[in-house]
Amino acid sequence: MAKEIYSQMMKELSEGKYVFTGELEPEKAGNVDAPIKAAKEMLGLVCACNVTDNPQSFAYVSSLAAAYKIQLETGMECVYQLRCSDRNRMALLSDVLGAGTLGLKSILALAGDHVALGDTPDAKPVFDLDSTTLIHMIRKIVDEGKDLGGNDIEDPPKLNVGGAAAPGAAHLGAEVGKVKRKIKVGVDYIQTQVVYYQDVLDKFFKELGPTDVPILVGIYPAKSFGSADFFDKYVAGVDVPPDYLAAMKETKAIKDKEKKREEVDRINLEFFTDFLEHLKGTPAAGCHMMAVGYPRIVGPLKKVMD
Amino acid sequence: MEEILGYLEGKKNIVVVGCGGCATFYHTGDKKAVAEMADKLTKEGKDVTKISMPLGMQACETEKISIFLQKKKDKVENCDAILVMSCGDGVQVITEYTDEEMGIAKNVYPANDALGLVGGGPNQLKETCQSCGMCELGKTAGICPLTACGKGLMNGPCGGVREGDKCEIDEEKDCAWVKIYKRMERLGELDDFVEMNDPHEWGKMKRPRLFELKEPMSMMDMMGSMMNLNTISGYMSMMFAKPPEQKEEKKE
Known part of the structure; x- marks a missing residue:
């Protein structure tokens, strides 16, 4: 468990509470009105919300600016996602110091998708650091008040740092090796990529073995067939189950908006209730609900875990 | 080709250089590739001078390319552009050599997109x-x-x-x-x-x-090494030959 606790999420995890986190996605816009609205809907249901950083390498509002504004205006604790795809170690350091300055308490350190997968494929990919060395850098900043070059940092920021894991990765041995590496360099918590299959999750926990780092398992209740289909086709390392996808596809034919919403909710509740029931028996410390643009599902899903 | 013709628009006399290094090995600047490029340009109404460098004579080495450029100095001096079938190194060595050593400023264009x-x-x-x-x-x-x-x-x-x-x-x-x-x-x-x-x-x-390089290899040394292999074909056969099978030594 983390040596120092700075964020509310880390506090609840250290108290042994089962933690729920949500996810907010800034848009390609000059404002963060939509994620602010979603954050307000999830207040009281989740203890924190991740704010995504150019997910799938689509360039959106800066996650630093968005996380700051959402946290300020709604009171929702924001987990600032920071990826290495677009910044070298200097820019990453500046942003980590910026996060502390703006009162953010938690960073999720990510390598990030390759820019070739997104809407700006001709951009120069950076990857000066990777997720492990970014976690290491944040540890040094927070714990030692030093940057990677050993330069002193005055009044270092107080941040908890998280890392990702991909239980569904094609090569589990290599993936778990990487997760162990993140644990060795001092990650405070882990949030996983989306998992759909119970056996995939079980194999991951078995291969990883015991750890005192809390792990929040990611799920993705999709708000529409389009979202689920996009996830299946374009999100690296994730396969959406064909049955779930087929059921979601059938909702496309429903013309009445209200009935369509009800059916989408029913499919998600049915599928994820089963998964969440299973989750209770795993070493997971919580659940990361990536219900982007779909906050209404968080409450009903959370009830399953009561 | 469209990109190349764009570079050469309004230019009549073109020197096409084919590098004898990697570009010859990968057939993107060998004698045949230079001839094909020359044909295409001729069909577009250009007057083409070909410089094909044999295998082992790289455009990226000043000492080697200088021999070929000096040999066709008149053509180089009077051309409207030089098109180089090599990586960016060859293009830039030719640019530097023609500029600084031959004292002539010419447009030098790449024909290849080198991949590394x-x-x-x-x-x-x-x-x-x-x-x-x-x-x-x-x-x-x-x-x-x-x-x-x-x-x-x-x-x-x-x-x-x-x-x-x-x-x-x-x-x-x-x-x-x-x-x-x-x-x-x-x-x-x-x-x-x-x-x-x-x-x-x-x-x-x-x-x-x-x-x-404290001790650069001179052209004479290099030619000497090549001579030891007798011929280019000897050199090539050595490159592609299977290593001789090792016979097990009998222990007495």
Whole structure:
């Protein structure tokens, strides 16, 4: 468990509470009105919300600016996602110091998708650091008040740092090796990529073995067939189950908006209730609900875990 | 070709240079490629002068290219542009040589889009080293993640490994970090896999990089080495020959 606790999420995890986190996605816009609205809907249901950083390498509002504004205006604790795809170690350091300055308490350190997968494929990919060395850098900043070059940092920021894991990765041995590496360099918590299959999750926990780092398992209740289909086709390392996808596809034919919403909710509740029931028996410390643009599902899903 | 014709628009007399190094090896600047390029340009109404350099005579070495440019000095002096079938090194060495040594300013255009240093063969060649100046191979089971990993991660794999251990950005390519894992497993060194590799020191790659050879190889030395192999065909057969089978020594 983390040596120092700075964020509310880390506090609840250290108290042994089962933690729920949500996810907010800034848009390609000059404002963060939509994620602010979603954050307000999830207040009281989740203890924190991740704010995504150019997910799938689509360039959106800066996650630093968005996380700051959402946290300020709604009171929702924001987990600032920071990826290495677009910044070298200097820019990453500046942003980590910026996060502390703006009162953010938690960073999720990510390598990030390759820019070739997104809407700006001709951009120069950076990857000066990777997720492990970014976690290491944040540890040094927070714990030692030093940057990677050993330069002193005055009044270092107080941040908890998280890392990702991909239980569904094609090569589990290599993936778990990487997760162990993140644990060795001092990650405070882990949030996983989306998992759909119970056996995939079980194999991951078995291969990883015991750890005192809390792990929040990611799920993705999709708000529409389009979202689920996009996830299946374009999100690296994730396969959406064909049955779930087929059921979601059938909702496309429903013309009445209200009935369509009800059916989408029913499919998600049915599928994820089963998964969440299973989750209770795993070493997971919580659940990361990536219900982007779909906050209404968080409450009903959370009830399953009561 | 469209791009090349764009460069050459309004220019009549063209010198086409084919490099005798990599571009000859990969047939993107050999004698045949130069002839084909010349034909295409002639059909577009250009007057073409061909300079084909034989294998072993690289356009990127001033001493070698100078022989060929000086031999056709008149054509070079009177041309409207030089089109170079080589990597960017050849293009720029020719630019520098014509500018500074021959004292003539000409447009020098690339005909090729060079893809980088490659190895392997005989058919499939791949980039495995980017000459970064700070070799990491000793830490990564002899596979360079900076080059072989699509993201150049020093600590992988990323979360996007595809079915069949393929790369997130190209399902035709293997994930370098799964390969590193498998090699470490075979070497019995998996404990090292969970150790963090420090961030790569890019400070060794301040561009442009300059090198000074204390004892440069002279043309005479090089010709001597070639003579020892008798002929180019002898040289080639040595390159592609299978190593002689080793006979087991009988122990007495």
